[in-house]
Amino acid sequence: MAPILSIRNLCKSYGDGAEALKGISLDIEEGEVIALLGPNGAGKTTLISTICGLVRPTAGSVKVKGFDIIDDYRETRALIGLVPQEIMLESFQKVKDAFHHSRGLFNKPRDQARVDSLLKKLSLWDKRDSQNMTLSGGMRRRVMIGKALSHEPRILFLDEPTAGVDVELRKEMWDIVSELKHDGVTIILTTHYIEEAEAIAERVGVINGGELLLMEDKDTLMRKMGSKTLRIDLQESIEAIPAALAEYELTLEGGGETLLYTYDSTEERTGITRLLASVNTSGLRIRDVQTSQSSLEDIFVNLVRD
Secondary structure (H helix, E strand, O other), X not given: OOOOEEEEEEEEEOOOOOEEEEEEEEEEOOOOEEEEEOOOOOOHHHHHHHHOOOOOOOEEEEEEOOEEOOOOHHHHHHOEEEEXXXXXXXXXXXXXXXXXXXXXXXXXXXXHHHHHHHHHHOOOHHHOOOEHHHOOHHHHHHHHHHHHHOOOOOEEEEEOOOOOOOHHHHHHHHHXXXXXXXXXXXXXXXXXXXXXXXXXXOEEEEEEOOEEEEEEEHHHHHHHHOOEEEEEEEOOOXXXXXXXXXXXXXXEEHHHOEEEEEEOOOOOOOOHHHHHHHHHHXXXXXXXXXXXXXOXXXXXXXXXXX
């Protein structure tokens, strides 16, 4: 099956020579949830804006369900819903009217059942007759999502969807994304919250300096690039790591009571067995041993730094 979104060698440069996008190529399948991570100025918003037809690319192509974003602008735009970072709503407009208005912009007939369904799904039913200016920040964010979904797009872009939203509401937003995925909507989100990508994305892309550093299945990425740490708690604290353990590049923490050993879990030999034997031989007494997997945040920070 052809991907719902196909990007080929996409570039965007400006008159001053600045390159916002540098030859990005990417295929996204229908129904996927993709997270794009990257520091400020990495090119995430430029990429989304270009796909949505808000920014004209310098080179390359983008096709949405086979339609070209330039030659077939109306067809592609109708397939896309966009929730930008900034909350932009008409202050005196009622919530339900905002949804109807968005459908009209895409030449969609009035559909009360569709609007009512969205209001309920986004927990806005009780606020349907309220003016946008009376809503909380989290509720206004929900209205933005509802407006983007009102014309029944097959791809939804969420640019920093939970920026400025409290933790409880953020988790509710994750549930909304899960429901949309269940409905077959393809979701592409940019986020600064690494735990957001870990919680809901299937694939993770890292953008930096206008380049797509990688696009990988989340679990595969963490297996391939995530290191593990062995934590050895000692019965007595020590002031320095014994010379006999120098080859293991250990770190001493916890007031001298904890040794940390980082290793690659994908290697056939991790060195753990030999390390533990060496610890015993050195005269140190072990109280407890634990292992932990590096997080997606660790992987992201290392990629961008490198």
